[in-house]
Amino acid sequence: MTATVEFLPIDTLKAQADRLIGRKRLIGFAAPLVILAYFVYLFFAFDIPGLVDRARMDNAAILVADSYSHKTHITHDNRNGGLVFAIEGEAKGRYPADMRPEFVTPIGEDAVRVELKAGEFAEIEGSTLRYTRPDYGTVTVRIEGREIILDTPDGNVPDWIGASSTRVNITGEGGRAAVTRARTEVFRYSFGWELFWFTLDSPFYGKSFSELVGLAMSGDRIVGEKSNFAAMVHDFWNNPMWRHKDVVWAIFETILMAFLGTMGAALIALPLAFLAARNFTRLMSVRFAVRRVFDFVRGVDGLIWTIILSRAFGPGPLTGALAIMLTDTGSFGKMFSEALENVDDKQIEGVRSTGAKPLQRYRFGVIPQITPVLLSQVLYYLESNTRSATVIGAITGGGIGLLLTQAIITQKDWEEVSYYIMLIVLMVIFMDWASGVLRRRLIRGKTNGH
Amino acid sequence: MTDVTLGHSIGGQRSAEIQQAYMAMARTKRMYGGIMLIIFIALMTSGFMLADSRNAGGFWNGILNVFQFPGEVISEASEKVALIPALMVKFFPSLIETINIAAASTLVGGLLAVALSLLSTRGLARFPALIGVFRRLMDIMRAIPEIVIALVLIFVLGGGPVPAMIAIAFHTTGALGKLFSEVNENASQKPLEGLESTGASWSQRMLLGVIPQVAPNWLSYALLRFEINIRASAILGFVGSGGIGYDLKNAFSWGQGRYDEVAAIFILLFLTIVFFDQLSSHFRNKLVTGA
Amino acid sequence: MIWGICVLRIDKLTKRFGANAAVENVSITIEGSAMIGVIGASGAGKSTLLRMINRLADASEGAIWYQDREVTHLTGKAKRQWQSECAMIFQQFNLVPRMDVVSNVLHGTLNRRSTLATLFNLYPTEDIHRAIDILDRLGIAENAPKRAEALSGGQQQRVAIARALMQDPKIILADEPIASLDPMNAQIVMDALRRIHDEDGRMVIANLHTLDTARRYCDRVIGMRKGRVVFDGTPEQLTTGVARDIYGAGAEFSEATTSTDIAALEAGREALPA
Amino acid sequence: MIWGICVLRIDKLTKRFGANAAVENVSITIEGSAMIGVIGASGAGKSTLLRMINRLADASEGAIWYQDREVTHLTGKAKRQWQSECAMIFQQFNLVPRMDVVSNVLHGTLNRRSTLATLFNLYPTEDIHRAIDILDRLGIAENAPKRAEALSGGQQQRVAIARALMQDPKIILADEPIASLDPMNAQIVMDALRRIHDEDGRMVIANLHTLDTARRYCDRVIGMRKGRVVFDGTPEQLTTGVARDIYGAGAEFSEATTSTDIAALEAGREALPA
Amino acid sequence: QEFTEFRIGILGGENAQDRMTSNECYRAKAEELLGVPVKLFTPADYDGVIQGLLGGTIDMAWLGASAYAKAYLTDPEAVEPIMVKTNVDGSYGYHSIGFARKDSGVTSLDDMKGKVFAFGDPNSTSGYLIPSIEIPAATGATMESGDYFGEVKFVGGHEQTIVAVANGDVDAGVTWADGMGAWEDGYNSGALRKASDAGLVDMNELVQIWKSKPIPEGPIVLRTSLPERVKIDITTLTASLPYMDPDCAYNFMAGEALGFQPISHDDYISIIEARKSKM
């Protein structure tokens, strides 16, 4: 071998090496350049410059702020009179007549002062609103006849106030206020998910954790016949603001869709996969037909199947489960038939040589071989289908996906949105973990091919 | 191993013991097997019944009507079959947008996944103490369904392809990152050590020692993901992220009178998925067997 | 042994794969509980012959008779019945690696038991006991609950023999049963086969790669070359020259084809009690 | 050689893995361009010692000094700088198998190049030419464009040496460089190492499994046992008794521990020109 | 198919949970009256409800006129209209309102040339059907992207349209309102009023650029194949709801209204024709 060195002059070798490195250099430059060029194309195709203009960072701020805080509406009804305090302005978040938020202080008949943040405060007196910002002064909005009048210290309208003769909006740093002929309203943001545990009408509202534990322990009953603990659970479970019961049901429905869909698909795909495997079905035409069916049901996304199935089955988790089942029958069919094509013939032949019947041959020659592949695929899909079920639910099925998309579309309850997102993430992580545990247990632990 | 030579069987008594022990084991196993089977069947049937009762329509009534809707679509589409090619051309730009979303998100997600996977593989990590952090990060990225991110981003950025792209890329990062780090774990440490001994920096070691080893497997996973992302980007069109899914949803939604559009989009989408499926399985075979 | 009680008669048997004949015009008659060794170079057709007897492969021409049954034309139930009577042992053991040893042995009863029961792994207790007895006889009863894949090669082959015995077969076909084993395990396995033959009086036909094994364990040796029987006689008749013919080899024979060299064969023969 | 010009001083070096000390309290001073052989039974701590010198492993206690630099406490850039000065050759070559030979050799210059430059293969032409020259010197220049994995073991090890030379190191550490090679290739590789030592005047420290190699190629031999240095002297001082001590072996020594038996060692010593 | 369950489908407009809550009292009354379980379903869009009615999995829904037309055109036998909501003044109509951001400078359709225009749901009467017929008549050009408007797209529903316009994602869009009361309040009722009340938009920042002719209010429909008794019971219940339980009626009708009055298929023929023209 060393002999050839003498025949190939070293300069030739050097030139060769230069060319080699040069070629690699070219590829090294070309690949990132191609990617870069593609990104440049996308930059314009996706209209990124326009996007930057359109991006509403204030929306992002609202989203973030709302996800960890809540707002309380302090409303004066200008037509019928009367002051109302309600969390998120919702009827079910309304303070009973004898209760008021601690940042609201009565300053007279039909008049309150609302402490806002950043040193700002607002006063409502009848239909008149006075909004005070420490660095600016006090703005007064009052209703005169059919007109809404805005008075500012310097007579100009600053950019944080939107004013017309029929409506005035004030967006301060520590709160918001709006006046129309119908009502005068102040909005105050506070930290936390208010009413998450109990709504205002529950006797347990506003109690600290230790008080609640004490109540749960104590014998004297607050609510009728129920024990305190049962009453607490009941009030929490039926919380009309956060609707924990419905949310839990929705999560459960989502997992149910994933479970039924995945398992159903596996049960259907297994026998069909034999028809699609070269070594079990000699007939080319059958194989081809079955494979194309697999391709078809797999190629159409589960979501589209949901739409197609919604006519026959209507909205609900069953429709979602069937849609997942259809898609996954395709995926499983393809994967199982590939696993079947890779089985070791020796084992089958061993079983066959004893005079075993065909079904027994499959049971002992084939199934034990493909079980690990099968199980691990099925469990992997179970986890990933929890996510698909969320998406499918968003369109027709129901479940947590529907709650989430609706909450996002109405763009109102971002704290609920973040609650749902958290639950979804926890749900998927849980399914991921559970399927991992099962996979390890079933595949390594068991000695039998069940 | 003590191979008892033939003839030295352990004798009747031991044999009986073994029989006992085995029978006991077989019984437990049978019992466990039986219990698992019963649990599984119970879960399936009760799950089915529950889903059936919470659904608007029942399974047994519905199953008779499954072909009603597809039937309507197909009959209208076949009446207007002549229009379909033109419609396919009309929707082609949307298809390109969908494919672009998928390609861009696979690329971006893939590149991020490379970095995250290297940072979270034992033996390779730049900051071994942070492995757990990066892994959880990937778990969370994987766990959030695309649609969630897309919807939130649509709120901030407005509709269009970018929210979908970011949403899918985000999810892809988590999904591919996990797969990549599994691949990395099987990479041989030897070339790495060789490079380290020359005084190569971490990024050089990864670039020259790890990537050449794992690139084919990475690529194979990325191609698989690309396919999945095409579907995902079509789906995100349903919630207002543009692309072919948007057209499909509107046509589907309007219903009768536009089923020819449904058919055209369907054909386009299906052909695309089959095309990329074939293309990527071709490349994957080549990469894994060849190279 | 009474003549005509158990006769396996192979009659002008031929097996073609395309143009190539793997087994060609082979006729052999085996009576009683003989222990037969089949030798021949790789590709001589030994495996194909055994596989046709067990009906894992179909013959192209000719017939196999057992007693008054024509084996080659059996189908369905009758064919499976035949397979259960004529057990096969493979070079690679062909067990189900993920299942435990006893379950593997119990596969020998599949032909007799109802499909439904076996699908759920439900075997009668007496079968399980018998399986463990057989394992005990082969010295591997302790391994009964282990997975087959957890065993060494020699142990796995003995499980395969146990499965064969579980079939309670008239004939045991062994296709290079010791080719994957180290010398020590090989000896254990061949001893077991011989003992089964001697004690149970079952017919054993074993394909063997090494001449000295054939010579040492078999009553009769059949030599095959390119699909044809080129030798049929006692081990004593198997001279170096004959062996060279069978393997179609020249002087380089000893190293190339078998694991035992001719010198050892000669030496071994002399060592045998006459 | 001038005293003090290149001194590697290992001072009470200890490396513990949990409770177990792989290297314990080792002190060695090496001056000038010596060629040192380190011998010892498997697990004696040879590899760990070399890995600590190259800073692939961190010492638990003690220090390594090179000239006036304390090597054991270098980090980041300085550590990599040191690694580039002290090249390492591994038993399994540790090349990047899917890359071509020249690129593998060029990896010896990585310490001098930025990541970006390596990403785009921006090696200067003179480096490329020098790589070829080095390969040529080791007699494998014509393999330059091939993938490393396509080469034989001996060739791969020479590529590894070329990579080491490319670093232009002061010290070459070789961890059992010939343990994976057949005798012929082993000789080629050891010859190459010796030649590098002789011609370039680089310090070479080689872990060796076989006594006769150490004896034949090294100026000084260090024997390790259970992490401690138990012998340090010239090859001539390495008697059978000393070797038995190093390997902690009794009379069965010759077979068990090294590939060369003591008899051969004795024989070899006599054959050496005095 | 026996009658064991009564299923009500509810169209979008609020999030699924709120829809459930608003209609809970109606559900309970229906359950009491019919003696079978009554369930509420809240599919994500108009089509989900329509498909349910067509497939027989939903028995009752309050549809928009165009959605009813779709159900009718797909299967004339599927559903029959029974009632319609009447406004406080006794009329039963509303308007499709085109609107834009005030700061965009758009004040009429004329300013919209080459700009982005948004529809809501394809099955919405006010969010698509009527404007897609009346606007081309006003502009003299089709609604194809690039013909008069630079781009025309569907954003999914009334809420999304309002948000898209307010965010500036689109230059103008259409949604529904009763057309009574003040613009600054978002009119007396409609999607704009709801969004304004929820603090989603500041009506001062929006301007109206177009208003359709009156659109007939959508009908409450029942599946034709329901037992006659059920149809009568539900009709009676619905008609008497405002008298029996005004609070419940307020929730069910999503605001102030006079009540319900019977309506028949013939009242929707013009809408059906309109929809047919778009097919």
Ligand SMILES: Nc1ncnc2c1ncn2[C@@H]1O[C@H](COP(=O)(O)OP(=O)(O)OP(=O)(O)O)[C@@H](O)[C@H]1O
């Ligand atoms: N399934 C098959 N298809 C085609 N040819 C086959 C097949 N099985 C065997 N053959 C051919 O038939 C001939 C005999 O093969 P056989 O396996 O019987 O030989 P053998 O004597 O058992 O050899 P070995 O010692 O390698 O096992 C060989 O040429 C082989 O290539």
Ligand SMILES: Nc1ncnc2c1ncn2[C@@H]1O[C@H](COP(=O)(O)OP(=O)(O)OP(=O)(O)O)[C@@H](O)[C@H]1O
């Ligand atoms: N990473 C590690 N973790 C734990 N113990 C280790 C590690 N590396 C080496 N050891 C232990 O340190 C001791 C010395 O190992 P080392 O590899 O240095 O020995 P060696 O002399 O090179 O042996 P060999 O001839 O087998 O290469 C051994 O007992 C080994 O088990």
Ligand SMILES: [Mg+2]
């Ligand atoms: Mg063979």
Ligand SMILES: [Mg+2]
């Ligand atoms: Mg070592």
Ligand SMILES: O=P([O-])([O-])[O-]
């Ligand atoms: O049909 P609409 O109620 O959306 O106008």
